[in-house]
Amino acid sequence: MNHQNTLLSVNNLKVYFRSDDTLARAVDGVSYEIRREETVCLVGESGCGKTVSALSILGLIPQPPGEIAGGSILFNGQELLGLGDEDLQKIRGNQIAMVFQEPLTSLNPVFTIGDQIGEAINIHENIAEAEVNARCIQLLTDVGIPSPAERMSAYPHELSGGQRQRVMIAMALACNPDLVIADEPTTALDVTVQSQILKLLRSIQKERAMSILYITHDLGVVANIADRVYVMYAGVIAEQGSTENIFRQSQHPYTQGLLASLPTRSKRGQRLHSIPGTVPSAAYKPPGCPFHPRCPHAITRCREEYPGMCDYGGGHLARCPVMFKNDQWCK
Amino acid sequence: MLSFIGRSFIQKIITIIFVSVISFLIIHLAPGEPSQVDPLNPKFTPEVVERFRKEFHLDEPLYKQYLFFYQDLFTGKTVSWKDNQSVLKKIWERFLNSLPLFILGTILTWTLSFPVGIRSAIFRGGLYDRSATFFSYLLISIPGFFFAYILIILVVTRFHVPVLGMETFGISDASWPSVAMDRIWHLLIPSVLGATAGIAVLSRYVRSQMLEVEGQDYVRTAKAKGLPPDTVHYKHALRNALIPFVTMFGLILPGLIGGSVIIESIFSWPGIGRMAYEAILARDYPVILTVNFVSAVLVLVGTFISDILYMVVDPRIRI
Numbered sequence: 001m002n003h004q005n006t007l008l009s010v011n012n013l014k015v016y017f018r019s020d021d022t023l024a025r026a027v028d029g030v031s032y033e034i035r036r037e038e039t040v041c042l043v044g045e046s047g048c049g050k051t052v053s054a055l056s057i058l059g060l061i062p063q064p065p066g067e068i069a070g071g072s073i074l075f076n077g078q079e080l081l082g083l084g085d086e087d088l089q090k091i092r093g094n095q096i097a098m099v100f101q102e103p104l105t106s107l108n109p110v111f112t113i114g115d116q117i118g119e120a121i122n123i124h125e126n127i128a129e130a131e132v133n134a135r136c137i138q139l140l141t142d143v144g145i146p147s148p149a150e151r152m153s154a155y156p157h158e159l160s161g162g163q164r165q166r167v168m169i170a171m172a173l174a175c176n177p178d179l180v181i182a183d184e185p186t187t188a189l190d191v192t193v194q195s196q197i198l199k200l201l202r203s204i205q206k207e208r209a210m211s212i213l214y215i216t217h218d219l220g221v222v223a224n225i226a227d228r229v230y231v232m233y234a235g236v237i238a239e240q241g242s243t244e245n246i247f248r249q250s251q252h253p254y255t256q257g258l259l260a261s262l263p264t265r266s267k268r269g270q271r272l273h274s275i276p277g278t279v280p281s282a283a284y285k286p287p288g289c290p291f292h293p294r295c296p297h298a299i300t301r302c303r304e305e306y307p308g309m310c311d312y313g314g315g316h317l318a319r320c321p322v323m324f325k326n327d328q329w330c331k
Numbered sequence: 332m333l334s335f336i337g338r339s340f341i342q343k344i345i346t347i348i349f350v351s352v353i354s355f356l357i358i359h360l361a362p363g364e365p366s367q368v369d370p371l372n373p374k375f376t377p378e379v380v381e382r383f384r385k386e387f388h389l390d391e392p393l394y395k396q397y398l399f400f401y402q403d404l405f406t407g408k409t410v411s412w413k414d415n416q417s418v419l420k421k422i423w424e425r426f427l428n429s430l431p432l433f434i435l436g437t438i439l440t441w442t443l444s445f446p447v448g449i450r451s452a453i454f455r456g457g458l459y460d461r462s463a464t465f466f467s468y469l470l471i472s473i474p475g476f477f478f479a480y481i482l483i484i485l486v487v488t489r490f491h492v493p494v495l496g497m498e499t500f501g502i503s504d505a506s507w508p509s510v511a512m513d514r515i516w517h518l519l520i521p522s523v524l525g526a527t528a529g530i531a532v533l534s535r536y537v538r539s540q541m542l543e544v545e546g547q548d549y550v551r552t553a554k555a556k557g558l559p560p561d562t563v564h565y566k567h568a569l570r571n572a573l574i575p576f577v578t579m580f581g582l583i584l585p586g587l588i589g590g591s592v593i594i595e596s597i598f599s600w601p602g603i604g605r606m607a608y609e610a611i612l613a614r615d616y617p618v619i620l621t622v623n624f625v626s627a628v629l630v631l632v633g634t635f636i637s638d639i640l641y642m643v644v645d646p647r648i649r650i
């Protein structure tokens with residue numbers, strides 16, 4: 001593993017939300033790494049802390065109630081946690097950009113899309129207004145908005161959901177960031193639009209040689225775009241590896257459960273498998289392995305002792321000592 | 332746009348007709364008689380009362396009285412039953428008296444509420460926010476008249492300036508700077524008083540609007556773009572938070588004729604609010620009904636202006 005090649009590394013990140021009498025450990029010791037020009041997927045069920053971990057990268061966790069309880073986030077070798085507001089502003093939108101989950105509410109309803117895209121360029125680069133305009137039109141062309149020059153003066157409500165998400169992507173690309181964080185960018189869209197957006201992201205990524213952190217709960221999407229995958233469960237990474245590792249040699253019962261619940265052609269007509277039980281809330285996690293209440297392979301030790309990451313080699317790790325053939329409780 | 336204006340105009344005409352009928356009925360159905368036709372008033376003999384009743388058309392059926400009244404109003408012939416003066420002229424004079432109070436009060440309210448509310452929202456939970464909250468609840472809960480007397484006592488004993496009425500009696504003989512100062516003092520205290528409750532309420536409202544908008548996704552998007560906090564707050568959030576206030580802005584128009592009965596009574600200010608109040612006590616129907624009618628018109632004009640402003644500030648509403 002070439003260290004030079006690492007763009008972002010998140011180490012043992014902990015983000016807690018404090019309310020009157022509870023402490024919700026939304027992200028509880030998560031580590032992941034994104035290399036240059038790589039697409040990394042963060043997968044997991046709703047509420048497992050995907051968005052929170054992404055927002056912490058940009059320093060956008062509302063504090064209070066949130067607090068960064070520990071860990072580090074290195075971007076290009078620079079520590080982002082604890083960075084001052086002004087330094088963060090230089091990184092946000094410029095080197096790391098984000099596409100949000102909800103295209104419907106993430107655009108400001110009272111400003112034109114031209115204004116909202118141009119704004120990011122104006123802030124980060126000192127170029128003439130005419131040039132900014134030309135760049136915006138080019139961006140809208142790149143993301144496949146028809147008649148982009150006229151669309152510059154449109155308001156968000158005049159666009160369809162898919163077009164709004166394209167605008168969000170154009171906005172994220174405006175300053176040629178090294179990393180784009182896409183937080184479930186297609187969840188709110190219908191299936192055809194979803195595959196168009198995915199195609200668009202893939203082609204743009206190749207063209208611009210940037211890295212993408214793609215957050216989703218849809219394994220179908222993951223197979224489509226990911227180079228590497230991190231499976232998240234209840235605020236921790238359950239399994240990580242190449243797309244091949246995750247889809248063909250998954251070692252964690254949670255990943256296996258997710259895969260089994262994926263509709264495929266061969267399972268046509270059968271009832272879809274689903275993992276029994278529900279995700280524990282971030283405030284009340286069971287002791288030991290957080291997955292044990294839902295796990296078909298759980299043993300007594302799983303209820304008592306927090307499992308470590310077991311290394312299968314080649315960057316494939318899974319947090320399940322039971323499945324690991326070695327007779328040790330991984331560290 | 333034009334069809335919207337046309338439609339809205341017709342709706343408002345219909346509304347105003349209803350308002351005129353209902354306010355006329357309410358006044359006439361209320362117990363009591365105009366002071367000059369009150370049979371209990373020892374100054375009037377039954378013959379005189381009878382003469383007045385004829386003159387004011389009080390012996391006609393209600394619908395005829397209604398027609399007589401609005402005919403007079405639109406031809407400008409309405410006169411007060413109390414002193415036979417033209418009602419429109421009376422209202423105009425009183426309106427001019429109330430106008431400085433209204434303008435200064437409104438300016439104070441709107442220019443102070445917004446900075447206070449916005450700052451509270453941006454630094455919510457901080458010392459500034461908590462003190463602003465404390466003082467606004469204090470001002471909301473102290474009755475206006477009580478606060479007025481405290482203020483009067485303070486100003487009169489501290490600065491030895493009289494503040495009742497529009498000017499000190501006999502001051503017009505003095506040199507012009509002292510006349511000007513006297514006028515300003517007389518104007519300032521009631522305006523500040525009129526504004527305090529307004530500031531307390533409006534700044535709370537601004538704060539909660541702003542807080543709501545600050546939690547929206549597009550504000551997070553703006554932050555994620557790397558915009559400095561000022562742009563995030565004052566461009567992206569504030570612009571959205573202001574939208575509901577456009578409606579309120581149209582509705583300050585009726586305040587022009589309503590004036591403030593309490594403030595004007597406390598400060599013996601010969602304004603329109605006090606005139607309306609006295610007219611009600613004297614059952615001076617023409618004055619009451621005219622003030623009522625004019626304020627109804629102003630309410631409708633105000634809502635009309637709000638509708639237009641709404642279209643200007645919110646791109647989602649375009650017709």
Ligand SMILES: Nc1ncnc2c1ncn2[C@@H]1O[C@H](COP(=O)(O)OP(=O)(O)OP(=O)(O)O)[C@@H](O)[C@H]1O
Binds near residue numbers: 046049101
């Ligand atoms: N502002 C907040 N205040 C309190 N708790 C929060 C806040 N934001 C997130 N959380 C908690 O953190 C946990 C993780 O939330 P997060 O939004 O990261 O989930 P997610 O994995 O993105 O889910 P989804 O797929 O639904 O978007 C949740 O339990 C949520 O309740």
Ligand SMILES: [Mg+2]
Binds near residue numbers: 050051184
């Ligand atoms: Mg999310």
